Amino acid sequence: MLHSAIMPDCHPDTELVIAFRQGDKNAFSGFIEKYQKRVYHLARGITANHHIAEEVSQETFIRFWKSLRADRFDQAQEVYPYLRIICINLCRDYFSAQKRKMEHINEMDIVAKSDCPSQSGQDAPQVMQAIESLSGEQREILTLRVVEGLSYEEISRHINCPVGTVMSRLFRARMELKAKLGTVKI
């Protein structure tokens, strides 16, 4: 409240950032509580894997913490877009590192699903399998558009490619998803 009075135009997250820098130990918990679901779902959309999504989302917060501590985060910035960039890059790093082992991981993932907490409103397993069978690039662009609701321009900045490429990739991803879901009873 104090900070709002001082900086009435500042972003709501700015108060938390300032509090963190002033030593408020609850401030970082505030970020986690506020964004844990969004970051997790972003990672889940891109990876299509609960366990990797948890890993990526938590690493996202650790890196954010590190940025705050190192004063690399501009408090005028919005926090979530910053977290989104970290999360997307971590997903990409993960896929790059695991590229040669993807088949093995997918096999393990099928086994690991039994460890996944049950989800309310969970879709038929075939739906998740259809999503998993898309490429990482296709899931990424679908997630950014459909889940995150970003414009083509915003997506182009995130994935560093022209808007026209975003449009064509998104179209191909949708066609692929259509083909994969074609036989699934929804």
Place this chain on the structure above:
Amino acid sequence: MNCPFDNERLSAYLDNEVTETERGQIEAHINGCNHCRELVRSFRQNDAVFHKAVQSEMPADYWNSYQMRLAGKLTHKPGAFRRTLFWSALVPIAAGILFVLTFYRGLFVAPPSTTLPASDDVVFAEARPTTPLSLMASSEAVLVNIANMDENDLFETEILKRALAESGLVEKIRLTKLTLKNKDIQIHLGKLEAVFIWAQNGDSPIELQALKEVIINNGLIEENKNKRHSEWR
């Protein structure tokens, strides 16, 4: 089929990424073209399926313990995926904290009087039972006061613990929570164990003193090896 619109444009139409003029043209077209209308409908439906699958809600327990698991991860040796520069950045920070605390507050130094610190206070210590305090201060043990700790500080606490471990200043870190309550001082000390004193506002100075004596009696700190110790008593 000779539709005037590229299917990519239909996808863009769904995303509101076409001009108003083009939007009008597309809508006029799909009203009379089953193929394009069906394609837009299936895109829209599949988007909803994708969104629902990705956003499917996890159980409340999952989110309630999310932060706890995040803190817990920091206490385990990181795997290849987690092995980042994170800890390498923390070690100097922790070393700086330790340096300041060691030389400005001393090891196990309580206020000269029996009054408790103004704020909540946590003391973390680890030492060899027979190690003189002077030696402990230099290299083999650390003791850190962290102000304003509470149960919501798991993340910070775990980061600090991990940083201490990585710094090489501490051989083992083990947490023992000591609850200060009248006639009920829970103590679980042993050789080479860590001590975590959770002294809160309102805790009796007498209880705190009794607790400190128990720590000494357990051999965690040698008596008469440090002047500060006598001051402290």
